[in-house]
Amino acid sequence: MAATVARQIAALLAIRVCDSACGSGHFLLAAARRIGRALAQIATGEDEPSPEVVRHWTREAIIHCIYG
Numbered sequence: 001m002a003a004t005v006a007r008q009i010a011a012l013l014a015i016r017v018c019d020s021a022c023g024s025g026h027f028l029l030a031a032a033r034r035i036g037r038a039l040a041q042i043a044t045g046e047d048e049p050s051p052e053v054v055r056h057w058t059r060e061a062i063i064h065c066i067y068g
Contacts, residue, residue, distance in 0.1 A: 008042045013064040022068040035061040 017031040036058025040049035043057060 015065050018067040028068050032061045
């Protein structure tokens with residue numbers, strides 16, 4: 001079970017989202033929030049993870065997935 005969760009998290013963190021024009025950053029922010037929420041759901045096994053957990057995983061998504 002833990003190996004499956006780790007693989008799912010690794011797969012999501014391997015996603016690369018690039019918006020070279022960047023503009024206002026809304027597209028990148030929306031992508032980070034969506035990936036972060038999915039990561040939080042996988043990590044906790046909950047449909048509605050706590051805001052703190054979502055923030056943590058959103059930061060991880062920004063670090064690993066978002067390029068602008």
